[in-house]
Amino acid sequence: xxxxxxxxxxxxxxxxxxxxxxxxxxxxxxTVSWYQQALGQGPQFIFQYYxxxxxxxxxxxxRFSGLQFPNYSSELNVNAxxxxxxxxxxxxxSKGLAxxxxxxxxxxxxxxxx
Amino acid sequence: xxxLEQPSEVTAVEGxxxxxxxxxxxxxxxxxxxxxxxxxxxxxxxSYNGLDGLEETGRFSSFLSRSDSYGYLLLQELQMKDxxxxxxxxxxxxxxxxxxxxxTKLIIKP
Numbered sequence: 001x002x003x004x005x006x007x008x009x010x011x012x013x014x015x016x017x018x019x020x021x022x023x024x025x026x027x028x029x030x031t032v033s034w035y036q037q038a039l040g041q042g043p044q045f046i047f048q049y050y051x052x053x054x055x056x057x058x059x060x061x062x063r064f065s066g067l068q069f070p071n072y073s074s075e076l077n078v079n080a081x082x083x084x085x086x087x088x089x090x091x092x093x094s095k096g097l098a099x100x101x102x103x104x105x106x107x108x109x110x111x112x113x114x
Numbered sequence: 115x116x117x118l119e120q121p122s123e124v125t126a127v128e129g130x131x132x133x134x135x136x137x138x139x140x141x142x143x144x145x146x147x148x149x150x151x152x153x154x155x156x157x158x159x160x161s162y163n164g165l166d167g168l169e170e171t172g173r174f175s176s177f178l179s180r181s182d183s184y185g186y187l188l189l190q191e192l193q194m195k196d197x198x199x200x201x202x203x204x205x206x207x208x209x210x211x212x213x214x215x216x217x218t219k220l221i222i223k224p
Contacts, residue, residue, distance in 0.1 A: 033212070042201050042214035043157065056210040090156060097210045105156035 004106035012112045021076045021109045025093030032074040035090040086113045116140045118215035125221045134187045136202035144205040146185045152198045197222045
């Protein structure tokens with residue numbers, strides 16, 4: 001059974017640029033959640049995709065958007081990057097909606113915005 | 115608003131028992147989860163409490179009291195590998211948003 005994978009592992013961008021992060025969910029999982037984790041803090045919920053539909057969103061601006069594909073893999077897109085967007089971005093997959101079910105996390109993408 | 119509080123750091127001795135508390139303020143509470151995260155690693159699921167009471171999984175147990183808006187994670191027979199950050203996370207409403215605490219860094223001394 002393949003676990004959750006994310007790409008790229010590290011990324012450096014400059015302010016104003018756009019970035020796309022990718023996540024492959026674990027086999028048999030239909031839900032992907034995305035989190036932003038700043039150093040020394042807990043993960044902040046960005047949004048969740050369940051069967052290709054957004055189902056739940058945290059307090060993030062619209063420039064954070066996502067997609068889930070028929071194979072349940074997912075993308076996180078961030079437009080107009082700001083310095084504060086520098087963080088570890090984690091995706092997690094689960095069988096069913098997060099909060100009720102165990103989530104399996106990928107290793108994360110470390111984004112640095114200069 | 116919705117918030118969770120947990121201690122920022124706890125220190126314990128190898129072989130001992132430690133309890134990490136989590137209190138929350140919310141409406142529409144649905145369940146409390148616990149995750150472990152080692153430095154540089156991804157969070158891993160430990161337990162979930164949807165109802166009041168104690169859930170036991172090996173050396174780890176988790177407790178929930180919805181009337182007190184309070185839960186805790188109990189780690190027994192501490193091992194050095196248990197040194198990590200522990201997060202409580204709560205599903206508050208039907209939006210399925212999972213709110214996480216700031217984490218408790220557990221330091222284990224030999």
